[in-house]
Amino acid sequence: MNALSRLIALIAAGLVLSGCLTTYDRPLNAGRAAGLATVARSLSNDGLRRLTADMDPAMLALARRHDPAPRTDYWGRVRGWETYDLARLPTLGFGTAFDLAAREINALTPVAGLPINPMEPFILQASRQDRAQALRCLSQAIYYEAAREPRMGQRAVAQVVLNRVRHPAYPNSVCGVVFQGSARSTGCQFSFTCDGSLSWAPEPALWRQIEAVANEALQGFVEPGVGSATHYHADYVAPYWAPTLVKMTKVGAHIFYRWTGPMGEPPAFTSRYGGGEQNLSVAILGGVDPRTQGLIDPTGQGLAPGRQVTLALAGEVRTYEVADPQAGEAQTRVAGVLQPARRQPTPEEVRQINERLAEIEAALDGSSRPAGGPTD
Numbered sequence: 001m002n003a004l005s006r007l008i009a010l011i012a013a014g015l016v017l018s019g020c021l022t023t024y025d026r027p028l029n030a031g032r033a034a035g036l037a038t039v040a041r042s043l044s045n046d047g048l049r050r051l052t053a054d055m056d057p058a059m060l061a062l063a064r065r066h067d068p069a070p071r072t073d074y075w076g077r078v079r080g081w082e083t084y085d086l087a088r089l090p091t092l093g094f095g096t097a098f099d100l101a102a103r104e105i106n107a108l109t110p111v112a113g114l115p116i117n118p119m120e121p122f123i124l125q126a127s128r129q130d131r132a133q134a135l136r137c138l139s140q141a142i143y144y145e146a147a148r149e150p151r152m153g154q155r156a157v158a159q160v161v162l163n164r165v166r167h168p169a170y171p172n173s174v175c176g177v178v179f180q181g182s183a184r185s186t187g188c189q190f191s192f193t194c195d196g197s198l199s200w201a202p203e204p205a206l207w208r209q210i211e212a213v214a215n216e217a218l219q220g221f222v223e224p225g226v227g228s229a230t231h232y233h234a235d236y237v238a239p240y241w242a243p244t245l246v247k248m249t250k251v252g253a254h255i256f257y258r259w260t261g262p263m264g265e266p267p268a269f270t271s272r273y274g275g276g277e278q279n280l281s282v283a284i285l286g287g288v289d290p291r292t293q294g295l296i297d298p299t300g301q302g303l304a305p306g307r308q309v310t311l312a313l314a315g316e317v318r319t320y321e322v323a324d325p326q327a328g329e330a331q332t333r334v335a336g337v338l339q340p341a342r343r344q345p346t347p348e349e350v351r352q353i354n355e356r357l358a359e360i361e362a363a364l365d366g367s368s369r370p371a372g373g374p375t376d
Contacts, residue, residue, distance in 0.1 A: 137179070
């Protein structure tokens, strides 16, 4: 029996013994009171069910309010997903489903029903060059992801991109968010950046409409219907990561999600816009979503040095060479070369670090025991 059950039983027993417990506004007779007191003292599950069958709802609510037992805060997660092993890819037994099966799976998870708190306006303050590039990247995301969606659906996609710009888990530029993971065939954040969609020229009239939506978003328009959403997918797809997030709402053909707990609420979006829209590093192009797609590459090594990567980036086809991360911290920036975010440690440096950590642990372990005391 858990602590809540014990607490309810104890409260009931105490009220019975004190003569305060009533049923339907009638005092309990002596035999009934004695029986309930006996059941309460037994603290068994069967006894609890018998005891609470006709208890006043207010009494049960009071007991639950003061429940001392630690309980899992699901933060809106589907039951069974309050915790999961980060070392394993969560598949729910079906991986990623499509079409009719996906719609049936998506219908199994209801919208969380939690409040959708609108975000603060995002007003882009950038140089003319960064502004033009940010507008282009955001327009591409809206066009290739939601060109045939209703206007609210297009604005919702723009809101997700700008939400990510301000979240610490993602790059702090518009193009960085849109093209994160685009060098990975299985890890791009927005599918159009790695599935060849950019090879298709947009329809001019539709592009102008999309560009207007992107422009108003960069000037502070907020789509309140999706709040702090950072993820979405089409309703004909059931990705494996969907149950790990809070299902917020559906707009058009897209289902929108936010991170669970405080990290999914507006106060967590603390990153400042960093600019540098054209400076997409290997860390960005080879990066993954730390919550939903980071498990696909367990090594976390990203792009191999010396490899050449051809990308249709922001409408321009370019070939990049990945720099050697062992070449040192201070490197000369060369056009067409992707620089790693930081130099990787050499095997010798790793060995030295591990040895030093072992020395520190040994010293701490020795100082935590009294002289002559037993060992663990």
